[in-house]
Amino acid sequence: MKRLNIIILLIAVFSFTVFGQRKIVNIPDLPGYVTLKCDFHLHTVFSDGNVWPTVRVGEAYRDGLDAISITDHIEYTPKKDYIPVDHNASWKVAETTARDYNIILVKGTEITRSMPPGHLNALFITDANALVKDSVYNVIEEAVKQGAFIQWNHPGWKSQQPDGIPRMYDIHYRLLKNKWLHGIEFFNHRDYYPLVMTFCKQHNLAVIANSDMHGVISEEYQGKTNRPMTLVFAKERTHESLKEAMFAGRTLGYFDDMIAGKVEYALPFFHQCISVGKPFNQTDKSVYFEILNKSDIPFYLVDGLPGTPATITLNANSATRVVVSKTVTTPLAYNIKNIITGENEVLKVEIKY
């Protein structure tokens, strides 16, 4: 029917995908690595999310992300009366758009079980439909066979742990023993779990931050600086390098002006964010200088030594003026309240001027 062809052409023009402006997230690279901004936990209408898969690519593009994974639930597909189940569908739908917008699209899915083991994302898989099996152990085995990075999601989620505290069960130890567990979410959606730092350090796992978004990112994080994201320190901005860096555990979690991760990445990361200016206006009594923070993350320095400022706030994309008495001989040494390096630990830094 010729008429219909014309209609389709016209509408195609009308609904042509334009994603608008891509924000630059001001976060530094580490020496030798490029910092990839990633969200490895997203849902669409193909499970219990409310948007079409290409929407996730558009959000990632605008938000300045480098990589995402759409991880619809294997075991939970409440829209199946309207949308026939195909666990690979969301990846297939999003793939071309991701390539056109230079977003690395990691194929993934969410293994959705009661606790233990709770919910686990399998990332870097090749066929999600092969993960439909009764035994969760067999599902993970299959995922690992496909090359999966296994990530434990929201381990202290109150619907599965009413006290909000993550716990390792037998099955988790078994996964660890098999090297079938590679990372844990420290940040999920708007929550975070301090104990995850202990697990990750003990078992050498990657610290992860994801949105677990079901609705629309821009509506969910209004008033926040950023959506949750995992910072991955990769050798290059490629799918392969990303995967290598994830298995190597070179990550930090970032959300709501907080950074969480291991000292070996958090410390150089902080020092890449700031620079200290030359002293000015040297009087007999005081030294004045500025600390520049060119990142999008504010830093809250506390517990200053006697004679130095008790606290210093280094606002994002700002210069902060510091006045130190000339009689002070102690260095500028601080705890950074919003860089979490352990269950009850924050990053310690020294600043030279």
Add this chain to the structure above:
Amino acid sequence: MKRLNIIILLIAVFSFTVFGQRKIVNIPDLPGYVTLKCDFHLHTVFSDGNVWPTVRVGEAYRDGLDAISITDHIEYTPKKDYIPVDHNASWKVAETTARDYNIILVKGTEITRSMPPGHLNALFITDANALVKDSVYNVIEEAVKQGAFIQWNHPGWKSQQPDGIPRMYDIHYRLLKNKWLHGIEFFNHRDYYPLVMTFCKQHNLAVIANSDMHGVISEEYQGKTNRPMTLVFAKERTHESLKEAMFAGRTLGYFDDMIAGKVEYALPFFHQCISVGKPFNQTDKSVYFEILNKSDIPFYLVDGLPGTPATITLNANSATRVVVSKTVTTPLAYNIKNIITGENEVLKVEIKY
């Protein structure tokens, strides 16, 4: 399988629909009528939109709307490889949520043809699947049989009218003659068509403003005061009263700080928005007083008579101080630049003080 039941329960709690805060749109009623804020042109994944139908209800709830219609295309279903075609599906999916959130959900669809007659929405229908027919004339006949209000969409859409100017063709006149055409979009998405005012006044049709949203409302209208909406002056806030008011043509279009419609509604509407305060600080020379505008719409008054301010801007939710010389005997008479009452006409008002 007992385990799965538990999983589903837990997730159900997790994904429980919460739509957040409902904004009050500060727009007055007219004497004898309540002003319903409506959007009669919305798409979902069931045609070429990118969101699940309940998202449209949530947006309407938060944006302070009273009524919406989801109008997926009959003839254009590009997601059909993943989502089997059912033209009543988006209404069925959204219905319960709409009732729970007290949003009037008008059953509708978009008849999607090349020009002429272009795209037409059939509103207040009962079965969209019955509108799958070859001849557009037969489709409209069926819609009207179901009780439809027929709305002509974006009549100057550049994909169908490259010069952007709406034109009436034979088929439109035939529809008019049958009383099968009841309203035309003046505002669609981010565009508007001045000539629509002429058509509506000549043929006594309702002036309509809709978003025609395919993506996410909150992303599309960032930086705008409001999404496009049709203001309908209904006897009550019910589905029946809404329908009666639409067929009676008691509407104004509202978008981007502009109002468009017939003088008989625009004039009392303006006077309901403002009030004039008592004069203060009467000197020998001048009278000072304030005009309050308690609506969300700013008004731009231009072409003041000699001796009165040449222009007055009545900002939204603001008081504006006016100083008039005591020697002035002319009234405060203005054209309101952003209340459009004809192709080349704006509303004329007199303000007493």
Add this chain to the structure above:
Amino acid sequence: MKRLNIIILLIAVFSFTVFGQRKIVNIPDLPGYVTLKCDFHLHTVFSDGNVWPTVRVGEAYRDGLDAISITDHIEYTPKKDYIPVDHNASWKVAETTARDYNIILVKGTEITRSMPPGHLNALFITDANALVKDSVYNVIEEAVKQGAFIQWNHPGWKSQQPDGIPRMYDIHYRLLKNKWLHGIEFFNHRDYYPLVMTFCKQHNLAVIANSDMHGVISEEYQGKTNRPMTLVFAKERTHESLKEAMFAGRTLGYFDDMIAGKVEYALPFFHQCISVGKPFNQTDKSVYFEILNKSDIPFYLVDGLPGTPATITLNANSATRVVVSKTVTTPLAYNIKNIITGENEVLKVEIKY
């Protein structure tokens, strides 16, 4: 010199005072009273402030205030090397502008002593220069003779009370006995003092909220809904009615989404802010209805009875949907967390639906 006249004329045109848009503060009147929004504590370059007095009028106009008092320090004039001391100057400079912008300008000054008695504002005076005396007792006596309303400022200010807790000293009791103390600041700048509620209820004093601004209002309260303001329930919007209401103690303090004051004003105030909509969508199990909050103040309802929502947030200028089980027979009874009516007391309300 003719040339200079022309210059002055031209510049006069250039620097003609235009204060821009006057915001409407959405706060209801009480039955029988009009609610005046007031700030009774402001500084200028005539003591240790940084702006010219007319700036205070412009800020008040834009912020939607009805009345202000400029209260420069009597005993502290650090700019005196550049600006000769005249304690009536700031009032004289601001007077014409206040009249032109319909702002009630209350003549006032700040008596600035160490604790006790600390800092006191004398409001509604006639000559600030007459308040230069050694004994603070004599100063207050003179102020009262001029008809002053005496307001105790920031009684827990840490520079005068290092623990931040207000204390009544002998001189305060003496003032009370003479009826020479009429109000106390509950809110000052960004601080507040819960104990002030006890003092005000015990001695029947007005509860006051002021900015104590030295710099620029718009810079100081960025990110806050509003500057601090005293809500005064006056018979009319006049200088005389304002004074009568202040001495009668008909006030509430308002800042940072908090209201503080006596139950007799706080309770009707809350009920004027909200209205309860008709129930909709009555199912067998639940009643659904909306609570409208048309004020600029959000209300945080806590401690709901069993079977009713534990907490309800009534956002500013928003509608909030409430779902109550039909089996519930208890009323909707809540404590409102952000309406403070005593040192450790908040307002209790019942809501009928």
Add this chain to the structure above:
Amino acid sequence: MKRLNIIILLIAVFSFTVFGQRKIVNIPDLPGYVTLKCDFHLHTVFSDGNVWPTVRVGEAYRDGLDAISITDHIEYTPKKDYIPVDHNASWKVAETTARDYNIILVKGTEITRSMPPGHLNALFITDANALVKDSVYNVIEEAVKQGAFIQWNHPGWKSQQPDGIPRMYDIHYRLLKNKWLHGIEFFNHRDYYPLVMTFCKQHNLAVIANSDMHGVISEEYQGKTNRPMTLVFAKERTHESLKEAMFAGRTLGYFDDMIAGKVEYALPFFHQCISVGKPFNQTDKSVYFEILNKSDIPFYLVDGLPGTPATITLNANSATRVVVSKTVTTPLAYNIKNIITGENEVLKVEIKY
């Protein structure tokens, strides 16, 4: 009197100057030069401004400026009934604060005459009181003797040139001949004068952008990206280097997302702002790549050659994706609509990929 000393001490603590957060203005340096952000036209209560001089330093600090000049009028001192005239006072008051906050404070004043010659700022002077003379010629002679940079202010100001068009009069040519005129304001407050580009190129003068602020900066430029500022390309961030660069004319004007100045500075400036990413997703048909704009200034590229995008918008701090057909052999050549290099000229650029 011992008591008063304590009072003063306490208040001093209270009113201690804290200017808050210093924003980083993201504007690149030029090779060999550091870009200083400057405002050379500001008023205070010492002429017809409304703020104390230290306020100007605080604004400059927060706004990320490097240098300012307070330029109160010599011939217009409307507050003299309250503030005795001393043309050096604003500099004296601001000096210590400027040093403490590392703001370069250029001593200046505004010579305020009717047209011709209109208003002229004398910058880098040593004694403003010596500029009180009848003949404007003698005033400028004295200023130049002190080492002044003479800047012609708002040459098309409608109070002095009702048609808004700048004109050179005999006295201006005489100043040029003496080398007594060194720069002209292209941007003043919210206005700009295209013809200034012609004057500056013809006579080799510096292109200047200033706020001419009388009120409060943060209130005046709400909704604008930045206050007006002159970008000066100096060898170092010092008073001496700034002066050298100004006399050498190494400047650009910047306001409201517009840049104005000579091609020799505008062209390298643009190329320092952007970088072009590596192509990705090379299909048979198209090349895809991103252009990064890490500056705070958006760039509007228009008049693209056939086969390349007609327009490209490089938003501030954003990446923009560009798709070019592989059949295209023309370079990416554009006019940049918001970089003004002549009365009717904008910057032409080529972008390599």
